[in-house]
Amino acid sequence: xxxxxxxxxxxxxxxxxxxxxxxxxxxxxxxxxxxxxxxxxxxxxxxxxxxxxxxxxxxxxxxxxxxxxxxxxxxxxxxxxxxxxxxxxxxxxxxxxxxxxxxxxxxxxxxxxxxxxxxxxxxxxxxxxxxxxxxxxxxxxxxxxxxxxxxxxxxxxxxxxxxxxxxxxxxxxxxxxxxxxxxxxxxxxxxx
Amino acid sequence: xxxxxxxxxxxxxxxxxxxxxxxxxxxxxxxxxxxxxxxxxxxxxxxxxxxxxxxxxxxxxxxxxxxxxxxxxxxxxxxxxxxxxxxxxxxxxxxxxxxxxxxxxxxxxxxxxxxxxxxxxxxxxxxxxxxxxxxxxxxxxxxxxxxxxxxxxxxxxxxxxxxxxxxxxxxxxxxxxxxxxxxxxxxxxxxx
DNA sequence: TACAAATTAGGACAAATGTCCTAATTTATA
DNA sequence: TATAAATTAGGACATTTGTCCTAATTTGTA
Numbered sequence: 001x002x003x004x005x006x007x008x009x010x011x012x013x014x015x016x017x018x019x020x021x022x023x024x025x026x027x028x029x030x031x032x033x034x035x036x037x038x039x040x041x042x043x044x045x046x047x048x049x050x051x052x053x054x055x056x057x058x059x060x061x062x063x064x065x066x067x068x069x070x071x072x073x074x075x076x077x078x079x080x081x082x083x084x085x086x087x088x089x090x091x092x093x094x095x096x097x098x099x100x101x102x103x104x105x106x107x108x109x110x111x112x113x114x115x116x117x118x119x120x121x122x123x124x125x126x127x128x129x130x131x132x133x134x135x136x137x138x139x140x141x142x143x144x145x146x147x148x149x150x151x152x153x154x155x156x157x158x159x160x161x162x163x164x165x166x167x168x169x170x171x172x173x174x175x176x177x178x179x180x181x182x183x184x185x186x187x188x189x190x191x192x
Numbered sequence: 193x194x195x196x197x198x199x200x201x202x203x204x205x206x207x208x209x210x211x212x213x214x215x216x217x218x219x220x221x222x223x224x225x226x227x228x229x230x231x232x233x234x235x236x237x238x239x240x241x242x243x244x245x246x247x248x249x250x251x252x253x254x255x256x257x258x259x260x261x262x263x264x265x266x267x268x269x270x271x272x273x274x275x276x277x278x279x280x281x282x283x284x285x286x287x288x289x290x291x292x293x294x295x296x297x298x299x300x301x302x303x304x305x306x307x308x309x310x311x312x313x314x315x316x317x318x319x320x321x322x323x324x325x326x327x328x329x330x331x332x333x334x335x336x337x338x339x340x341x342x343x344x345x346x347x348x349x350x351x352x353x354x355x356x357x358x359x360x361x362x363x364x365x366x367x368x369x370x371x372x373x374x375x376x377x378x379x380x381x382x383x384x
Numbered sequence: 385t386a387c388a389a390a391t392t393a394g395g396a397c398a399a400a401t402g403t404c405c406t407a408a409t410t411t412a413t414a
Numbered sequence: 415t416a417t418a419a420a421t422t423a424g425g426a427c428a429t430t431t432g433t434c435c436t437a438a439t440t441t442g443t444a
Binding site: 385386387388389390391392393394395396397398399400401402403404405406407408409410411412413414 | 415416417418419420421422424425426427428429431432433434435436437438440442443444
Binding site for chain 2: 153
């Protein structure tokens, strides 16, 4: 039900990512959805309402993706690799527009926007997912630290991927991330 | 000479960083500089011209800073540490607005702005600076790779510093960066 | 001092923005 | 089918935007 509303959210999601929130107007969204600007008001009273709907939509999408990784990943290690490999899967978009999460949170920071905490939840989803894997790997004390470390690296790669469009760099950094993971696991085994 | 022009650039530099380029208007800058909006046109014909002037100004500032690090750093290793420590020195601003370079390049990407390559030169300055240090450390083949790796890490930390405002995380990541540096130097010595 | 150049203030201008209203049309329901 | 509800189109509205013009003032110089 409410197909138009969902289509608005779907298109706004894309446009906010590709062109930024501030730089996307009602008119831009309406033009793609092919509805009149007036009709808009019936579904969303303000632009902020659209943003909130988009963020909520992204949270649901992300949860689904993480649940799938959780279900399909054979072990914590391969589930972590699923995360790292977004950088390769979404390489084309990341080169053009950066990371959808990182760029949104940064923009909302500069706009001093009330929805920043909500957007931040996207980061929390990934961080919690990763931390859970590290706990399962036996890194009880360092799980959060390691999760943030990987999140940090993927954000750094996304920024430089956007800046330099260098595929070799991206592939190499993905490799060093998996090596880093192998290393801490190896060190853990030595300690036992 | 041309004090007003320089003041416009100085203020625009700040406002573009704090509020974003798109989200900063002529009126915003004029209000802070305390000149009439009309007078603006005498110094800069378009907003893009201000942006270009701001980028040029940042390039000059950055060059000066790197030259100072180059001159004052006792060895390549300590010069690299100077770079890493921006994350601590500029911690307050990074938490609020992210990295000035990364956020500008990302925004210009989304705006599909003609000045993105110019802004990217800021990244090149840091990357070249770092690569030079790694060459001096004897990593002839891996100098660029290592430079990009450190740049990537500092960008990642900046994004998450903005998102989470977590001082402990920042300090810890700075520590792991210095440890990473120590490690590759140690490994190099073992190989000799 | 006299004159030219540089700088300034103030506002005009069209276009775009987010918001909101009304009237028509479609859809669903009794 | 008749009626209410949901959805739509089209445009009004004040505000803000970047851009640009003109006339006044300040500054520097011969």
